[in-house]
Amino acid sequence: MPSKSKTPSEVLVVGAGPVGMFTALRLAESGIGVQLIDQAPCTAGHSYACALHPRTLQLLDEVGIAQDAIKLGHLIETVAFYEGAFQRAELKLSLLPVKFPFVLVLQQNILEDLLEQKLKERAGLEVRWNRRLADLAMKNGAAIATIDELAMEGKGYSVPHSEMAVKKTVSVSADFVVGADGQGSIVRERLGIDYARAGKPQLFVVYEFETKAQLPSEISIVVDQHMAGVLWPFTQNKGRWSFQWLRANAPADFPQKARSSFTIVGSPGAEDSRHHLHKLLSAHAPWFQAEIKEVGWAKDIQFEHRLARQFGRDRAWLAGDAAHQTGPIGMQSMNMGFREGADLAAKLTRILRDKGSPDLLETYDVEHQMEWEQLLGWKGGLQANSATDAWIRQRSVRIPGCIPASGEELTLLLHQLGLEFKPAQLEKVGTEDTVSV
Numbered sequence: 442m443p444s445k446s447k448t449p450s451e452v453l454v455v456g457a458g459p460v461g462m463f464t465a466l467r468l469a470e471s472g473i474g475v476q477l478i479d480q481a482p483c484t485a486g487h488s489y490a491c492a493l494h495p496r497t498l499q500l501l502d503e504v505g506i507a508q509d510a511i512k513l514g515h516l517i518e519t520v521a522f523y524e525g526a527f528q529r530a531e532l533k534l535s536l537l538p539v540k541f542p543f544v545l546v547l548q549q550n551i552l553e554d555l556l557e558q559k560l561k562e563r564a565g566l567e568v569r570w571n572r573r574l575a576d577l578a579m580k581n582g583a584a585i586a587t588i589d590e591l592a593m594e595g596k597g598y599s600v601p602h603s604e605m606a607v608k609k610t611v612s613v614s615a616d617f618v619v620g621a622d623g624q625g626s627i628v629r630e631r632l633g634i635d636y637a638r639a640g641k642p643q644l645f646v647v648y649e650f651e652t653k654a655q656l657p658s659e660i661s662i663v664v665d666q667h668m669a670g671v672l673w674p675f676t677q678n679k680g681r682w683s684f685q686w687l688r689a690n691a692p693a694d695f696p697q698k699a700r701s702s703f704t705i706v707g708s709p710g711a712e713d714s715r716h717h718l719h720k721l722l723s724a725h726a727p728w729f730q731a732e733i734k735e736v737g738w739a740k741d742i743q744f745e746h747r748l749a750r751q752f753g754r755d756r757a758w759l760a761g762d763a764a765h766q767t768g769p770i771g772m773q774s775m776n777m778g779f780r781e782g783a784d785l786a787a788k789l790t791r792i793l794r795d796k797g798s799p800d801l802l803e804t805y806d807v808e809h810q811m812e813w814e815q816l817l818g819w820k821g822g823l824q825a826n827s828a829t830d831a832w833i834r835q836r837s838v839r840i841p842g843c844i845p846a847s848g849e850e851l852t853l854l855l856h857q858l859g860l861e862f863k864p865a866q867l868e869k870v871g872t873e874d875t876v877s878v
Protein backbone atom coordinates (compact mmCIF):
# COMPACT_ATOMS: atom_id res chain seq x y z
CA MET A 442 0.00 0.00 0.00
CA PRO A 443 1.69 3.29 -1.07
CA SER A 444 2.04 5.99 1.60
CA LYS A 445 0.35 9.32 0.90
CA SER A 446 2.66 12.18 -0.10
CA LYS A 447 2.36 15.21 2.18
CA THR A 448 2.78 17.55 -0.79
CA PRO A 449 -0.26 17.45 -3.07
CA SER A 450 0.35 19.67 -6.09
CA GLU A 451 -1.89 21.52 -8.44
CA VAL A 452 -0.06 20.02 -11.40
CA LEU A 453 2.17 16.96 -11.47
CA VAL A 454 4.43 16.97 -14.54
CA VAL A 455 5.66 13.50 -15.40
CA GLY A 456 8.91 13.53 -17.41
CA ALA A 457 11.74 16.05 -17.11
CA GLY A 458 12.78 16.00 -20.75
CA PRO A 459 12.85 19.37 -22.52
CA VAL A 460 9.06 19.52 -22.89
CA GLY A 461 8.30 18.56 -19.28
CA MET A 462 10.86 21.00 -17.84
CA PHE A 463 9.64 23.83 -20.06
CA THR A 464 5.96 23.16 -19.20
CA ALA A 465 6.78 23.03 -15.49
CA LEU A 466 8.63 26.35 -15.78
CA ARG A 467 5.67 28.03 -17.53
CA LEU A 468 3.30 26.73 -14.86
CA ALA A 469 5.57 27.72 -11.96
CA GLU A 470 6.05 31.22 -13.41
CA SER A 471 2.25 31.60 -13.43
CA GLY A 472 2.18 30.79 -9.71
CA ILE A 473 0.87 27.22 -10.09
CA GLY A 474 2.11 24.65 -7.56
CA VAL A 475 4.09 22.11 -9.62
CA GLN A 476 5.90 18.86 -8.96
CA LEU A 477 8.19 17.56 -11.68
CA ILE A 478 9.32 13.94 -11.58
CA ASP A 479 11.50 11.77 -13.80
CA GLN A 480 12.44 8.13 -13.53
CA ALA A 481 16.01 8.81 -14.72
CA PRO A 482 18.76 9.99 -12.38
CA CYS A 483 19.67 13.14 -14.39
CA THR A 484 19.34 15.01 -17.70
CA ALA A 485 20.12 13.40 -21.09
CA GLY A 486 23.69 12.69 -22.13
CA HIS A 487 23.51 13.27 -25.89
CA SER A 488 22.62 15.78 -28.56
CA TYR A 489 19.40 14.05 -29.88
CA ALA A 490 16.99 16.79 -31.10
CA CYS A 491 19.75 19.32 -31.68
CA ALA A 492 17.95 22.43 -32.97
CA LEU A 493 15.47 25.03 -31.76
CA HIS A 494 12.93 26.48 -34.19
CA PRO A 495 12.27 30.25 -34.38
CA ARG A 496 9.00 29.78 -32.43
CA THR A 497 10.72 27.75 -29.70
CA LEU A 498 13.20 30.61 -29.25
CA GLN A 499 10.28 32.99 -28.90
CA LEU A 500 8.73 30.76 -26.22
CA LEU A 501 12.05 30.48 -24.40
CA ASP A 502 12.37 34.26 -24.58
CA GLU A 503 9.04 34.62 -22.79
CA VAL A 504 10.60 32.86 -19.78
CA GLY A 505 13.90 34.75 -20.11
CA ILE A 506 16.04 31.89 -21.44
CA ALA A 507 16.48 32.60 -25.15
CA GLN A 508 19.59 34.79 -24.81
CA ASP A 509 21.37 32.21 -22.64
CA ALA A 510 20.48 29.48 -25.15
CA ILE A 511 21.77 31.62 -28.02
CA LYS A 512 25.12 32.05 -26.24
CA LEU A 513 25.47 28.26 -26.08
CA GLY A 514 24.36 27.41 -29.64
CA HIS A 515 25.14 28.01 -33.31
CA LEU A 516 22.86 30.29 -35.28
CA ILE A 517 21.77 29.31 -38.82
CA GLU A 518 19.65 31.40 -41.20
CA THR A 519 19.52 29.25 -44.34
CA VAL A 520 18.14 25.83 -45.26
CA ALA A 521 19.35 24.37 -48.56
CA PHE A 522 17.92 21.33 -50.39
CA TYR A 523 20.16 19.07 -52.47
CA GLU A 524 19.88 16.11 -54.78
CA GLY A 525 22.99 14.49 -56.19
CA ALA A 526 25.66 17.07 -56.87
CA PHE A 527 23.25 20.00 -57.08
CA GLN A 528 21.49 22.45 -54.81
CA ARG A 529 17.80 22.45 -55.80
CA ALA A 530 16.20 25.01 -53.51
CA GLU A 531 16.94 27.37 -50.66
CA LEU A 532 14.94 28.79 -47.77
CA LYS A 533 15.76 32.03 -46.02
CA LEU A 534 14.71 31.90 -42.38
CA SER A 535 16.08 35.45 -42.16
CA LEU A 536 13.02 36.61 -44.15
CA LEU A 537 10.60 35.46 -41.43
CA PRO A 538 8.84 38.38 -39.71
CA VAL A 539 9.67 37.11 -36.20
CA LYS A 540 11.97 38.15 -33.34
CA PHE A 541 14.32 35.19 -33.91
CA PRO A 542 14.52 34.62 -37.70
CA PHE A 543 16.92 31.69 -37.47
CA VAL A 544 17.35 28.19 -36.14
CA LEU A 545 19.59 27.65 -33.13
CA VAL A 546 21.63 24.48 -33.33
CA LEU A 547 21.94 23.38 -29.70
CA GLN A 548 22.54 19.85 -28.50
CA GLN A 549 19.65 18.49 -26.43
CA ASN A 550 21.87 17.64 -23.44
CA ILE A 551 23.00 21.30 -23.24
CA LEU A 552 19.39 22.48 -23.58
CA GLU A 553 18.20 20.13 -20.83
CA ASP A 554 20.98 21.30 -18.47
CA LEU A 555 20.02 24.92 -19.17
CA LEU A 556 16.34 24.24 -18.49
CA GLU A 557 17.13 22.44 -15.23
CA GLN A 558 19.31 25.35 -14.10
CA LYS A 559 16.63 27.93 -15.01
CA LEU A 560 13.93 25.95 -13.21
CA LYS A 561 15.97 26.33 -10.03
CA GLU A 562 16.95 29.97 -10.56
CA ARG A 563 13.65 31.36 -11.78
CA ALA A 564 11.09 29.16 -10.04
CA GLY A 565 12.99 27.52 -7.18
CA LEU A 566 11.83 24.20 -8.62
CA GLU A 567 14.01 21.09 -8.37
CA VAL A 568 13.45 18.12 -10.64
CA ARG A 569 12.67 15.05 -8.53
CA TRP A 570 14.90 12.56 -10.27
CA ASN A 571 14.62 8.82 -9.64
CA ARG A 572 10.82 9.04 -9.31
CA ARG A 573 8.90 6.73 -11.63
CA LEU A 574 5.20 7.08 -12.31
CA ALA A 575 3.95 3.52 -11.77
CA ASP A 576 0.21 4.08 -12.05
CA LEU A 577 -2.38 6.77 -12.62
CA ALA A 578 -6.07 6.88 -11.80
CA MET A 579 -8.83 9.50 -11.65
CA LYS A 580 -10.71 9.70 -8.34
CA ASN A 581 -13.06 12.29 -6.80
CA GLY A 582 -12.15 15.02 -9.29
CA ALA A 583 -8.39 14.58 -8.91
CA ALA A 584 -5.58 12.60 -10.52
CA ILE A 585 -3.98 10.06 -8.20
CA ALA A 586 -0.44 9.11 -9.18
CA THR A 587 1.42 6.16 -7.73
CA ILE A 588 5.12 7.00 -7.74
CA ASP A 589 8.06 4.67 -7.09
CA GLU A 590 11.07 6.33 -5.50
CA LEU A 591 14.16 4.63 -6.90
CA ALA A 592 17.65 4.22 -5.46
CA MET A 593 20.84 2.40 -6.43
CA GLU A 594 21.18 -0.89 -4.67
CA GLY A 595 24.22 -3.18 -4.52
CA LYS A 596 23.46 -6.63 -5.98
CA GLY A 597 25.33 -9.83 -6.66
CA TYR A 598 27.84 -11.78 -4.59
CA SER A 599 30.39 -13.30 -6.94
CA VAL A 600 30.07 -10.38 -9.41
CA PRO A 601 29.05 -7.30 -7.43
CA HIS A 602 27.03 -4.73 -9.35
CA SER A 603 24.36 -2.17 -8.60
CA GLU A 604 20.94 -1.54 -10.10
CA MET A 605 17.93 0.69 -9.49
CA ALA A 606 15.45 -0.65 -6.95
CA VAL A 607 12.20 0.73 -5.53
CA LYS A 608 12.97 2.32 -2.15
CA LYS A 609 9.47 3.55 -1.39
CA THR A 610 6.12 3.97 -3.16
CA VAL A 611 4.01 7.09 -2.58
CA SER A 612 0.64 8.24 -3.78
CA VAL A 613 0.37 11.86 -4.97
CA SER A 614 -2.88 13.70 -5.59
CA ALA A 615 -2.92 16.50 -8.17
CA ASP A 616 -5.59 18.63 -9.83
CA PHE A 617 -3.98 17.81 -13.19
CA VAL A 618 -1.20 15.66 -14.60
CA VAL A 619 0.91 16.63 -17.61
CA GLY A 620 2.26 13.54 -19.35
CA ALA A 621 5.56 14.68 -20.88
CA ASP A 622 6.95 11.20 -20.44
CA GLY A 623 8.13 10.54 -23.97
CA GLN A 624 7.52 7.78 -26.51
CA GLY A 625 6.64 4.99 -24.09
CA SER A 626 4.32 7.31 -22.08
CA ILE A 627 2.68 5.52 -19.18
CA VAL A 628 0.28 8.47 -18.83
CA ARG A 629 -0.97 7.85 -22.39
CA GLU A 630 -1.15 4.13 -21.70
CA ARG A 631 -3.08 4.51 -18.41
CA LEU A 632 -5.54 6.85 -20.15
CA GLY A 633 -6.11 4.06 -22.68
CA ILE A 634 -5.32 6.37 -25.58
CA ASP A 635 -4.38 4.62 -28.81
CA TYR A 636 -1.07 5.66 -30.39
CA ALA A 637 -1.89 5.56 -34.12
CA ARG A 638 0.85 4.74 -36.59
CA ALA A 639 1.00 5.44 -40.32
CA GLY A 640 3.46 4.63 -43.04
CA LYS A 641 6.58 2.52 -42.79
CA PRO A 642 9.16 3.07 -40.02
CA GLN A 643 12.24 5.00 -41.12
CA LEU A 644 15.67 3.94 -40.00
CA PHE A 645 18.27 6.68 -39.73
CA VAL A 646 21.97 6.44 -39.09
CA VAL A 647 23.51 9.37 -37.26
CA TYR A 648 27.18 10.37 -37.29
CA GLU A 649 28.64 13.17 -35.23
CA PHE A 650 32.00 14.22 -36.58
CA GLU A 651 34.78 16.75 -36.73
CA THR A 652 36.21 18.05 -40.00
CA LYS A 653 39.46 19.67 -41.01
CA ALA A 654 37.66 22.31 -43.05
CA GLN A 655 34.87 24.74 -42.26
CA LEU A 656 31.29 23.43 -42.53
CA PRO A 657 28.72 25.32 -44.61
CA SER A 658 26.72 27.87 -42.62
CA GLU A 659 23.39 26.29 -43.52
CA ILE A 660 21.23 23.30 -42.73
CA SER A 661 21.86 21.06 -45.73
CA ILE A 662 19.04 18.65 -46.56
CA VAL A 663 19.42 15.84 -49.07
CA VAL A 664 16.19 14.62 -50.66
CA ASP A 665 16.72 12.12 -53.42
CA GLN A 666 14.42 9.59 -55.04
CA HIS A 667 14.37 7.12 -52.16
CA MET A 668 16.04 8.59 -49.11
CA ALA A 669 16.75 11.74 -47.19
CA GLY A 670 19.58 13.10 -45.07
CA VAL A 671 20.56 16.22 -43.18
CA LEU A 672 23.70 18.00 -42.07
CA TRP A 673 23.49 20.03 -38.85
CA PRO A 674 26.60 22.16 -38.16
CA PHE A 675 27.19 22.32 -34.37
CA THR A 676 30.16 24.67 -34.72
CA GLN A 677 32.34 25.71 -37.66
CA ASN A 678 33.98 22.28 -37.85
CA LYS A 679 31.81 19.93 -35.77
CA GLY A 680 28.44 18.64 -36.85
CA ARG A 681 26.03 15.80 -37.43
CA TRP A 682 25.06 13.96 -40.58
CA SER A 683 21.90 11.82 -40.42
CA PHE A 684 21.01 9.57 -43.35
CA GLN A 685 17.91 7.51 -43.89
CA TRP A 686 18.55 3.80 -44.48
CA LEU A 687 16.23 1.92 -46.75
CA ARG A 688 15.99 -1.27 -44.76
CA ALA A 689 13.56 -0.28 -41.96
CA ASN A 690 10.57 -2.61 -42.05
CA ALA A 691 9.16 -3.81 -38.78
CA PRO A 692 8.54 -1.21 -36.06
CA ALA A 693 11.18 -1.40 -33.31
CA ASP A 694 11.12 0.12 -29.82
CA PHE A 695 12.34 3.71 -29.77
CA PRO A 696 15.58 3.89 -27.71
CA GLN A 697 15.61 5.54 -24.31
CA LYS A 698 17.77 8.64 -23.91
CA ALA A 699 21.19 7.79 -22.45
CA ARG A 700 22.24 9.78 -19.39
CA SER A 701 25.99 9.59 -19.90
CA SER A 702 27.78 11.55 -22.62
CA PHE A 703 30.69 9.12 -22.64
CA THR A 704 31.86 8.26 -26.19
CA ILE A 705 35.09 6.58 -27.13
CA VAL A 706 36.77 8.70 -29.75
CA GLY A 707 39.24 6.64 -31.74
CA SER A 708 37.64 3.31 -30.65
CA PRO A 709 37.90 0.33 -33.05
CA GLY A 710 34.36 1.05 -34.41
CA ALA A 711 35.21 4.70 -35.08
CA GLU A 712 37.27 3.96 -38.21
CA ASP A 713 34.39 1.82 -39.62
CA SER A 714 31.97 4.67 -38.93
CA ARG A 715 34.23 7.13 -40.73
CA HIS A 716 34.43 4.77 -43.68
CA HIS A 717 30.62 4.31 -43.81
CA LEU A 718 30.06 8.03 -43.54
CA HIS A 719 32.46 8.66 -46.46
CA LYS A 720 30.56 6.07 -48.54
CA LEU A 721 27.20 7.68 -47.77
CA LEU A 722 28.57 11.12 -48.56
CA SER A 723 29.99 10.14 -51.92
CA ALA A 724 26.71 8.41 -52.86
CA HIS A 725 24.25 11.03 -51.60
CA ALA A 726 26.09 14.30 -50.97
CA PRO A 727 29.01 14.45 -53.43
CA TRP A 728 29.08 18.24 -53.08
CA PHE A 729 30.23 17.84 -49.43
CA GLN A 730 33.99 18.09 -49.65
CA ALA A 731 35.13 18.69 -46.05
CA GLU A 732 37.37 15.81 -44.95
CA ILE A 733 36.05 13.93 -41.90
CA LYS A 734 38.75 13.97 -39.22
CA GLU A 735 36.96 11.97 -36.57
CA VAL A 736 33.58 10.36 -35.90
CA GLY A 737 32.55 10.67 -32.23
CA TRP A 738 29.02 9.33 -31.86
CA ALA A 739 27.36 6.97 -34.35
CA LYS A 740 23.94 5.41 -33.88
CA ASP A 741 21.06 3.75 -35.77
CA ILE A 742 17.61 4.98 -34.74
CA GLN A 743 14.22 4.03 -36.07
CA PHE A 744 11.60 6.77 -36.26
CA GLU A 745 7.90 6.41 -37.03
CA HIS A 746 4.95 8.64 -37.79
CA ARG A 747 2.75 8.30 -34.74
CA LEU A 748 0.04 10.37 -33.16
CA ALA A 749 -2.02 9.83 -30.00
CA ARG A 750 -5.69 9.76 -30.99
CA GLN A 751 -6.34 12.24 -28.18
CA PHE A 752 -4.00 14.68 -26.44
CA GLY A 753 -5.43 13.60 -23.08
CA ARG A 754 -8.66 13.42 -21.20
CA ASP A 755 -10.20 14.19 -17.84
CA ARG A 756 -7.32 15.34 -15.56
CA ALA A 757 -4.31 14.12 -17.55
CA TRP A 758 -2.98 15.73 -20.74
CA LEU A 759 -0.09 14.94 -23.02
CA ALA A 760 2.68 17.07 -24.57
CA GLY A 761 5.77 16.33 -26.67
CA ASP A 762 6.88 12.84 -27.64
CA ALA A 763 4.23 11.34 -25.33
CA ALA A 764 1.72 12.46 -27.98
CA HIS A 765 3.61 12.15 -31.27
CA GLN A 766 6.64 11.16 -33.28
CA THR A 767 7.83 12.04 -36.74
CA GLY A 768 11.05 11.81 -38.77
CA PRO A 769 14.12 13.52 -37.29
CA ILE A 770 15.05 15.96 -40.06
CA GLY A 771 12.90 18.98 -39.17
CA MET A 772 13.27 18.43 -35.38
CA GLN A 773 9.51 18.89 -35.12
CA SER A 774 8.48 16.50 -32.36
CA MET A 775 10.43 18.24 -29.58
CA ASN A 776 9.89 21.76 -30.93
CA MET A 777 6.16 21.35 -31.35
CA GLY A 778 6.20 19.88 -27.84
CA PHE A 779 7.36 23.29 -26.58
CA ARG A 780 4.34 24.93 -28.21
CA GLU A 781 2.06 22.29 -26.71
CA GLY A 782 3.66 22.80 -23.27
CA ALA A 783 3.16 26.57 -23.46
CA ASP A 784 -0.46 26.18 -24.57
CA LEU A 785 -1.26 23.53 -21.97
CA ALA A 786 0.35 25.58 -19.17
CA ALA A 787 -1.68 28.66 -20.21
CA LYS A 788 -4.94 26.69 -20.32
CA LEU A 789 -4.32 24.95 -16.98
CA THR A 790 -3.49 28.33 -15.43
CA ARG A 791 -6.78 29.76 -16.68
CA ILE A 792 -8.69 26.80 -15.28
CA LEU A 793 -6.89 26.79 -11.93
CA ARG A 794 -6.67 30.57 -11.40
CA ASP A 795 -9.33 32.30 -13.48
CA LYS A 796 -12.26 29.87 -13.34
CA GLY A 797 -11.59 28.94 -16.97
CA SER A 798 -13.83 26.22 -18.39
CA PRO A 799 -12.38 22.67 -18.56
CA ASP A 800 -13.55 22.78 -22.21
CA LEU A 801 -10.32 24.69 -22.85
CA LEU A 802 -8.59 21.33 -22.68
CA GLU A 803 -10.85 19.88 -25.37
CA THR A 804 -9.73 22.79 -27.56
CA TYR A 805 -6.13 21.92 -26.71
CA ASP A 806 -6.76 18.41 -27.99
CA VAL A 807 -8.54 19.43 -31.20
CA GLU A 808 -6.08 22.17 -32.22
CA HIS A 809 -2.92 20.15 -31.74
CA GLN A 810 -4.45 17.00 -33.27
CA MET A 811 -5.35 18.98 -36.38
CA GLU A 812 -1.93 20.55 -36.71
CA TRP A 813 -0.21 17.17 -36.40
CA GLU A 814 -2.56 15.47 -38.84
CA GLN A 815 -1.72 18.17 -41.37
CA LEU A 816 2.03 17.98 -40.73
CA LEU A 817 2.07 14.20 -41.03
CA GLY A 818 0.06 14.43 -44.26
CA TRP A 819 -2.84 12.47 -42.74
CA LYS A 820 -5.24 15.27 -43.70
CA GLY A 821 -5.26 18.16 -46.10
CA GLY A 822 -2.15 17.71 -48.22
CA LEU A 823 -0.16 20.35 -50.06
CA GLN A 824 -0.78 22.33 -53.19
CA ALA A 825 1.69 23.91 -55.57
CA ASN A 826 1.13 26.91 -57.83
CA SER A 827 2.02 27.47 -61.46
CA ALA A 828 5.41 29.00 -60.50
CA THR A 829 6.47 26.11 -58.23
CA ASP A 830 9.73 24.52 -59.33
CA ALA A 831 9.26 21.01 -60.78
CA TRP A 832 11.74 19.44 -58.34
CA ILE A 833 9.82 20.85 -55.34
CA ARG A 834 6.48 19.85 -56.88
CA GLN A 835 7.62 16.21 -57.28
CA ARG A 836 8.86 16.00 -53.69
CA SER A 837 6.24 18.22 -52.08
CA VAL A 838 4.85 15.52 -49.75
CA ARG A 839 8.28 15.02 -48.21
CA ILE A 840 9.19 18.69 -47.77
CA PRO A 841 7.19 19.86 -44.67
CA GLY A 842 8.79 17.25 -42.37
CA CYS A 843 12.24 18.50 -43.39
CA ILE A 844 11.71 22.15 -42.52
CA PRO A 845 12.81 23.26 -39.04
CA ALA A 846 9.62 25.18 -38.25
CA SER A 847 5.94 24.70 -37.50
CA GLY A 848 2.73 26.75 -37.44
CA GLU A 849 2.80 30.14 -39.19
CA GLU A 850 6.57 30.00 -39.77
CA LEU A 851 6.23 26.68 -41.57
CA THR A 852 3.45 28.13 -43.72
CA LEU A 853 5.64 31.12 -44.64
CA LEU A 854 8.67 28.97 -45.43
CA LEU A 855 6.60 26.61 -47.57
CA HIS A 856 5.38 29.71 -49.36
CA GLN A 857 8.98 30.57 -50.29
CA LEU A 858 9.01 27.22 -52.13
CA GLY A 859 5.64 27.82 -53.82
CA LEU A 860 3.76 25.35 -51.60
CA GLU A 861 0.82 25.70 -49.26
CA PHE A 862 -1.24 23.42 -47.06
CA LYS A 863 -4.72 22.65 -48.36
CA PRO A 864 -7.36 23.39 -45.74
CA ALA A 865 -7.78 20.26 -43.59
CA GLN A 866 -11.15 18.48 -43.50
CA LEU A 867 -12.36 17.01 -40.23
CA GLU A 868 -12.02 13.25 -40.55
CA LYS A 869 -10.69 10.41 -38.45
CA VAL A 870 -6.88 9.97 -38.17
CA GLY A 871 -4.56 7.09 -38.80
CA THR A 872 -4.43 5.52 -42.21
CA GLU A 873 -1.63 3.24 -43.33
CA ASP A 874 1.09 4.13 -45.82
CA THR A 875 0.29 7.77 -46.38
CA VAL A 876 3.55 9.68 -46.03
CA SER A 877 7.32 9.50 -46.04
CA VAL A 878 10.08 11.59 -44.35
Ligand SMILES: Cc1cc2nc3c(=O)[nH]c(=O)nc-3n(C[C@H](O)[C@H](O)[C@H](O)COP(=O)(O)OP(=O)(O)OC[C@H]3O[C@@H](n4cnc5c(N)ncnc54)[C@H](O)[C@@H]3O)c2cc1C
Pocket residue numbers: 455456457458459460461478479480481489490491549572573574575621622623624625626627683696697698699740742760761762763768769770771772773774775778
Ligand atom coordinates in the same frame (compact mmCIF):
# COMPACT_ATOMS: atom_id res chain seq x y z
C1 LIG B 1 19.07 8.27 -29.92
C2 LIG B 1 18.08 9.38 -30.21
C3 LIG B 1 18.28 10.22 -31.29
C4 LIG B 1 17.36 11.22 -31.58
N1 LIG B 1 17.56 12.03 -32.67
C5 LIG B 1 16.65 12.97 -32.99
C6 LIG B 1 16.80 13.81 -34.12
O1 LIG B 1 17.78 13.70 -34.88
N2 LIG B 1 15.83 14.71 -34.41
C7 LIG B 1 14.73 14.85 -33.61
O2 LIG B 1 13.89 15.71 -33.88
N3 LIG B 1 14.57 14.09 -32.51
C8 LIG B 1 15.49 13.16 -32.19
N4 LIG B 1 15.30 12.38 -31.08
C9 LIG B 1 14.03 12.54 -30.33
C10 LIG B 1 14.11 13.69 -29.32
O3 LIG B 1 15.11 13.40 -28.39
C11 LIG B 1 12.73 13.83 -28.70
O4 LIG B 1 11.83 14.35 -29.67
C12 LIG B 1 12.71 14.74 -27.46
O5 LIG B 1 13.52 14.22 -26.43
C13 LIG B 1 11.28 14.87 -26.95
O6 LIG B 1 11.25 15.58 -25.76
P1 LIG B 1 10.15 15.23 -24.64
O7 LIG B 1 10.46 16.14 -23.51
O8 LIG B 1 8.81 15.24 -25.26
O9 LIG B 1 10.41 13.72 -24.24
P2 LIG B 1 11.72 13.03 -23.67
O10 LIG B 1 12.92 13.87 -23.93
O11 LIG B 1 11.70 11.63 -24.17
O12 LIG B 1 11.50 13.04 -22.10
C14 LIG B 1 10.63 12.17 -21.45
C15 LIG B 1 11.13 11.98 -20.02
O13 LIG B 1 10.16 11.21 -19.32
C16 LIG B 1 10.82 10.34 -18.45
N5 LIG B 1 9.89 9.23 -18.16
C17 LIG B 1 9.43 8.27 -18.99
N6 LIG B 1 8.59 7.45 -18.37
C18 LIG B 1 8.50 7.90 -17.08
C19 LIG B 1 7.79 7.46 -15.93
N7 LIG B 1 6.99 6.37 -15.96
N8 LIG B 1 7.94 8.15 -14.78
C20 LIG B 1 8.75 9.25 -14.73
N9 LIG B 1 9.45 9.70 -15.78
C21 LIG B 1 9.32 9.04 -16.94
C22 LIG B 1 12.06 9.91 -19.22
O14 LIG B 1 13.10 9.46 -18.34
C23 LIG B 1 12.44 11.19 -19.97
O15 LIG B 1 13.43 11.95 -19.31
C24 LIG B 1 16.22 11.40 -30.75
C25 LIG B 1 16.06 10.58 -29.61
C26 LIG B 1 16.97 9.58 -29.35
C27 LIG B 1 16.76 8.70 -28.13
